[in-house]
Each structure stands twice: as structure tokens, then as C-alpha cells.
Amino acid sequence: xxxxxxxxxxxxKFALPPHIKQRYGPFGFPELADTGRPYIxxxxxMALDGRASFRELKGRAGGNVVSKSRDDRxxxxxxxxxxxxxxxxxxxxxxxxxxxxxSLDYGIDxxxxxxxxxxxxxxxxxxxxxxxxxxxxxxxxxLFNSARVEPWIITSGEGEKNIRGRLKTSGRDGGxxxxxxxxxxxxxxxxxxxxxxxxxxxxxxxxxxxPNLYSELLKKQFIDEDFRxxxxxxxxxxxxxxxxxxxxxxxxxxxxxxxxxxxxxxMHYALPYHAFLRLRYEGPRKFSE
Numbered sequence: 607x608x609x610x611x612x613x614x615x616x617x618x619k620f621a622l623p624p625h626i627k628q629r630y631g632p633f634g635f636p637e638l639a640d641t642g643r644p645y646i647x648x649x650x651x652m653a654l655d656g657r658a659s660f661r662e663l664k665g666r667a668g669g670n671v672v673s674k675s676r677d678d679r680x681x682x683x684x685x686x687x688x689x690x691x692x693x694x695x696x697x698x699x700x701x702x703x704x705x706x707x708x709s710l711d712y713g714i715d716x717x718x719x720x721x722x723x724x725x726x727x728x729x730x731x732x733x734x735x736x737x738x739x740x741x742x743x744x745x746x747x748x749l750f751n752s753a754r755v756e757p758w759i760i761t762s763g764e765g766e767k768n769i770r771g772r773l774k775t776s777g778r779d780g781g782x783x784x785x786x787x788x789x790x791x792x793x794x795x796x797x798x799x800x801x802x803x804x805x806x807x808x809x810x811x812x813x814x815x816x817p818n819l820y821s822e823l824l825k826k827q828f829i830d831e832d833f834r835x836x837x838x839x840x841x842x843x844x845x846x847x848x849x850x851x852x853x854x855x856x857x858x859x860x861x862x863x864x865x866x867x868x869x870x871x872x873m874h875y876a877l878p879y880h881a882f883l884r885l886r887y888e889g890p891r892k893f894s895e
Contacts, residue, residue, distance in 0.1 A: 821856025
């Protein structure tokens with residue numbers, strides 16, 4: 607690995623193995639206030655122009671996602687190791703595929719970080735929470751059949767009926783934790799994160815996308831931190847009219863007075879193509895030029 611640190615002002619709260627601390631520097635979160643919701647971070651990859659994928663280029667040799675690296679993969683595992691749970695949208699589960707063409711289980715690949723989470727942090731299996739209003743997710747996906755993660759679905763009342771009906775038909779009556787947060791077909795994200803905190807003890811939650819879920823959390827001022835990988839490439843506009851290449855920020859829109867700012871907590875890089883930022887939400891600008 608070629609991960610290098612150039613700045614780190616993080617809280618020093620986790621008992622990192624010495625060689626990992628030397629590589630990354632200190633790591634921790636601020637004291638958690640009782641806000642009725644988890645402390646929410648995000649981990650997303652974007653190009654220099656903010657775009658997240660070559661969405662329209664299905665099956666191309668270069669892939670349809672922003673370039674990643676083994677350092678980015680290790681950092682993803684590092685972040686996952688420190689969170690109570692991970693949250694993804696149903697579209698991310700459907701669209702984010704591994705090298706084998708199948709969806710992911712979002713587990714930690716690095717064996718040392720899995721052991722660190724289990725033996726030092728005592729956090730147990732990763733809780734992977736899929737948010738879906740309709741309940742229309744593939745229950746045969748690797749996530750729902752993986753021994754290394756604990757799959758959850760947070761959904762509506764209608765979505766729960768849908769999922770439980772399909773589980774019963776398939777003869778599967780357990781193994782997936784289903785959390786219902788309302789009678790409509792749409793899940794209110796505000797209610798969802800409150801339920802995860804108050805009823806299920808999720809204190810630190812990692813959002814791994816997609817852009818629509820992230821933008822909904824950002825609009826509600828629920829994003830406390832960003833872990834942001836910047837791939838030093840430019841994606842540009844779509845090659846196909848009518849298909850937009852998404853940005854990692856979804857459909858948010860602000861004025862200069864309301865635009866949220868983030869403060870730099872740490873900066874790492876891997877030569878020659880990737881930079882890794884840790885950013886803490888501060889809200890609309892309150893500081894002088």
C-alpha cells in the first residue's frame with residue numbers, strides 16, 4: 607500500500623494497532639450528544655468534477671465506476687470497522703456490482719481489520735442496513751446470504767408485508783432483521799434514523815450511498831462527517847443524451863447563504879491518482895473571508 611498522511615487533527619480515541627496508527631494517524635469521533643439519532647458519516651468516491659460514475663457505459667472494459675485503488679479499499683474497511691452499522695439505499699444494492707458481476711455483501715475484506723473490530727472494538731458482525739420503501743430488493747443477493755455480515759432492511763409497513771410474504775414463500779423465515787417505520791410506501795429518513803438510534807442502539811452510522819440517500823440526509827442536516835475519496839480524473843457529461851452521470855451529492859440545491867461547509871479533519875493520499883479527505887459538517891458559512 608502507498609497510503610500517506612499529510613494532515614490529521616482527529617480525536618485520538620481508538621486503540622489502533624501501532625503500525626496502523628503510524629500509517630493513518632489518530633482516529634476518533636467527538637463526544638456523541640443525545641440528539642435522538644446516530645452520528646452519521648458517509649463514504650463516497652468522486653472524480654474531480656464531482657461525478658460518481660460512467661452510468662451509461664454498461665459492460666465497458668474500463669468499467670462504469672470512478673477509479674478506485676487498493677488504498678481506497680483498505681480505507682473503506684478501516685471506516686467500516688469503526689461504525690455500529692452501514693446504511694445503503696436499495697438502488698445502490700442493485701447497481702453496485704463486484705468483479706464477478708454480482709452485488710456486494712459490504713463486508714470487511716481486510717482480515718486484520720475484521721479481527722480489530724471483533725477483538726478490540728467488540729462490535730461484532732457488521733450490520734448492513736438496506737433502506738427501501740417498497741421492499742423490492744433481491745432477497746437472494748449475497749448480502750442476505752453472507753456469513754460475515756448481519757443483514758437488515760428498514761422499510762415501510764407495505765414494504766414489510768412484501769418482504770415477509772416473499773420470505774415465507776421461499777421458506778426463509780429468519781436471518782434478515784426487518785425494521786418497519788411507517789404505513790406508507792415511502793420511508794421518512796428522519797424517522798428511520800431516529801428508530802435506529804432509539805430502538806436499536808445504533809450510535810455511529812456509515813452511509814455508503816447512493817447519491818439520493820446521501821442528499822436526503824444532507825438536506826436534513828443529518829450528515830456529520832464525510833469520508834471522501836477523490837479520484838484525479840474527469841468524467842464529464844454523458845455520452846448518451848437523456849442519461850445523466852450522477853454526482854455524489856444527488857439533487858441538493860443551495861444559495862450562497864445556505865450552502866453547507868465542511869471543515870477538514872484529515873487528508874491522506876496515494877500517489878499518483880487518489881486523495882482521501884475527512885470532512886466535518888459545519889453548516890452555512892459563519893466565518894469571515
